[in-house]
Amino acid sequence: MQTLAYGFPKLGKKREFKQLLENFWKGTLEEEAFYEGINNLKLERAKIYQKNVDLFPSNELSLYDFILDTAIMVGAIPGRFQPYQGLKTYFEMAKGKQALELTKWFNTNYHYLVPEIETKDFSLFENFPLKDFLFYQNFGVNTLPKLVGPFTFLKLAKLVKTSSEGITVEKITDSKVFEEILKHLVPVYQEILKTLKEVEPQAVLIEEPALVMDLEPWEWKLVKKVYEKLSGFTDLWVLTYYDSVSDYQAFIDLPVKGLGLDLVSNAENFNNLKQLGFPEDKILIAGIINGRQVWRANLEAKLREIEFLLKINQNLVITNSCPLFHLPVSLEGEDLLPIELKNKLAFAEEKLTELDLLKRGLEGDLEALGLIAESKDKLQVSFGQNEEVKARISNLTEQDFIRDLPYQERIKLQQQRLNLPIFPTTTIGSFPQTEEVRRMRAKFNKREISLDEYKDFIRQKIAEVIKLQEELGLDVLVHGEFERTDMVEFFAQKLEGIATTKEGWVLSYGSRVYRPPIIYGDVWRKEPMTLEEITYAQSLTQKPVKGMLTGPVTILNWSYYREDLPKEQIAYQIALALFDEVKDLEKAGIKIIQIDEPAFREGAPIKRKDWDSYFTWAVKAFRLCAKALPETQIHTHMCYSEFNEIISYIAAMDFDVISIEASRSKGEIIEAFETFSGWDRQVGLGVYDIHSPAIPDKEEMKAIVKRALKILPKELLWINPDCGLKTRKWEEVIPALKNMVEVAQELRQEV
Structure with missing residues (x-):
């Protein structure tokens, strides 16, 4: 052997x-x-x-x-990458202005570049x-x-088709x-x-x-x-x-x-x-x-x-x-x-x-x-058990997974409360994590500065980014997430029953790394996790600031999870901890709460026969943590997934607004909403590809919105980047967002 x-x-x-x-x-x-x-x-x-x-x-x-x-x-x-010039072209294909589409590798958090034939x-x-x-x-x-192998390569590739309506890229079926x-x-x-x-x-x-x-x-x-x-x-x-x-x-x-x-x-x-x-x-x-x-x-x-x-x-x-x-x-x-x-x-x-x-x-x-x-x-050593958490899970009823009013009634209350323009603009959550931010975090972790000094620094960054967003003219603001290392790790460090590592880095794509947490016991929340930063940001502006949470399915799928408990039970434990956070944010007057679920599709089994079982509990886990007051607008964010296949499951999540990637796929993803009968939720179009350092021009962004307008009514469309801005530089982000806001303003006049 x-x-x-x-x-x-x-x-x-x-x-x-x-x-x-x-x-x-x-x-x-x-x-x-x-x-x-x-x-x-x-x-x-x-x-x-x-x-x-x-x-x-x-x-x-x-x-x-x-x-x-x-x-x-x-x-x-x-052809757009010809003639091939070694590493210059190689990295243009990977992350340039016209880069290949990026999507998830099977049901993992690795991203691959989709070949174009x-x-x-x-x-x-x-x-x-x-x-x-x-x-x-x-x-x-x-x-x-x-x-x-050649079969796998072609199975994952897309065919480029040219017609009188333009160029399309689609799977080879x-x-x-x-x-x-x-x-x-x-x-x-x-x-x-x-x-x-x-x-x-x-x-x-x-x-x-x-x-x-x-x-x-x-x-x-x-x-x-x-x-x-x-x-x-x-x-x-x-x-x-x-x-x-x-x-x-x-x-x-x-x-x-x-x-x-x-x-x-x-x-x-x-x-x-x-x-x-x-x-x-x-x-x-x-x-x-x-x-x-x-x-x-x-x-x-x-x-x-x-x-x-x-x-x-x-x-x-x-x-x-x-x-x-x-x-x-x-x-x-x-x-x-x-x-x-x-x-x-x-x-x-x-x-x-x-x-x-x-x-x-x-x-x-x-x-x-x-x-x-x-x-x-x-x-055989067992630890991390919590009987209260187990009891709370066992006492759940179907009503715990259903919001108090249907969407068509909720949206009226939310519109009255928020009074947003048509094509509202926002970002996904994070802003650039500069060397200065990383250096201050490292100093705090090494105890070279006090907790108060670190908090003062974070507040300063929050104040700066609120001011910037107001100057840019964004409609719904975020606090920038300067206190967060990673959208999952941040919550893992604040939840019981989850451990984080010092050097447990894993590549997601390119040079992008993250440290997956390790869920080893029953998960629960000891105290509020995001309240301090969100409420401070909201105190600085009259515009709504989104509460920013990572959803239970993503926390589970982007962690290593215990194998002695069904994934469904772990997801519900995380969802209840997040539900407690939602309630605290609502009490503090936060009007919009975004619960990101980029790993919702990724976690699905590869074979369709197993989908219903997975999506049933994945949908319920999201609904459990998102059982907010009717007037609280619940957003979610998903990126780089094949939406067409799972659109019915996405609709069942019962959010109010979903933001999606639409830039690398040139808006192709919007077709998913066309095939779904009766789609009525708001959609945030990711018109700015944050995985490329290139600054998108207004016409590129506008073309994506206009493609969406052929399928969805203008009242349902938001305009935003396709993902968080954490990995970009300020000199890239500011002009890109300026263009994005101007696109929204021009479209308001045009339509």
Whole structure:
């Protein structure tokens, strides 16, 4: 039996990747030095892999996004980025003014760049798999070249269509179109595999996570055809993850040498192995160590699982259930966590250690068997229980999930109270977190300044941003969130039953990182969390200031959550804590409360058959915390999701206003509201792409609003950026918001 690990975080223990990328963007690091730093990071990752596992991949450390790399590899570079000029064009595609659309990777919080297929003339533009394999080989390191498979690449791509009405970009759903494009794409993969055959790797890893999606029979036929064409060059190991494969028999019949199954996300793959068996002439790549959760595995139980798998197939490779980049790099340095909790945790590096222990334990290594037994004892320690919280959950009734008046009656009360103009303008919540803000927070955390000094500084920043928003002419203001590190971490630090880490950083996209909290016990609120800053901001202006909360589904989905309680119950616990906060904000006179749920869609199971179960409790969790007074206007915010598929569930949340991304998708997302009969809620159009440093001009913004006006009445439209402004610079934000406000003012005159 061999061990394989893949997807190890590229961030580095000290966030070296982030620093390299941002210094290069700022122009303080030359291209040669940038690549030197990246290469050093690659070699450091290789050392960690080599220390713990038998096999690991090359071609993992993308400079921005591995799907973007795949698009460039096969020459799928849209015309607006031609001619391709190396890193300049690469980062233009990622975050420039006309950047590719950004959306969530399956049901995770990683964002990938959506490829655009303009032409079927694919060609091998950059042979990244070969280059990276040779890079490691030059240092005497053997790797398995890894690349995203052609089916998954095309399944996630969008087709560019030109008609008399203009250019549209949409998913490829027509079977004939899909097959025709795939027919032109496969020869590029064949060429790559030919070049790899010459350097004789043990195998080539091909990631095909799209095979766990709901696929039609014609799609499986295409997958089989693809691998019949690719299998003649070198041994292929096809990896799937995040769920069970949608057609087990079709999957194990693929003409490849190794097949990877996720045996953690649910029991379906394991049950299929037991009932239907596995081909003796193929390698079973068993994903038995959880790549998405930070909890230590029960290694004794895993040993028994491996023994069972060996009875099914002697050609066994054990691995992580999915890429490890969903985890922090290492537990090293997490000395502030309660010891009872730390003993239960395993980050990416510790997951590799678990794979090593399992192999050694299977071989009878006494030291490994002792460590396995010791870890089981630590897992059995229980803490973080709260009987009052449990009682409160058990006493919930259906009325707790329903607002006192229906929307059509609420909106009249809200309009009288708020008296807003048509096309009201606002922002999503956060304003730039400058070096000054981060420095003062660091000083406070190191106790170099007092709590009073820190609070005075935050108040000063709030006063400045209220004044700025009034000068710009925004209609609904925010307090800027200068006291918040992250929209989830901030609340996690104020809620009981949730722990936060010092160095548990995870990449979300590009260089954007966050530290997912760890929900280990029953969740409850000890005291108000946002009241002081919001009420101070409101005292400075006559305009309404939004109370800003992160919703229960997002807090849950962007945290590592306990596995001894159903997710539904955890979501309700968080929702009740937020409900208490809503009541305090209302008592303080706050008229608008925004409860952000950007992870609402992301948390949905990959397979549609499981959607109703998830969305039922996700909707109820939001409604539980949003049970405000009728005259309180409840906003929510969602970004970078496929709205069309879930619009009925979104409508069931019963908010008053929803703000959405509409800039990168060029307003395409608005079509979701056209297909939903009877949509009557207000919609905040994200006309300003905050993920790009480019300052949008007024005509771009106006075009998005005018597209929306073809579908939604003007009375329902707000105008706002597509996300929080935390990561942008003031010199970008101020002119962009000025343009945005002027667009609203001009549209008021035009319509």
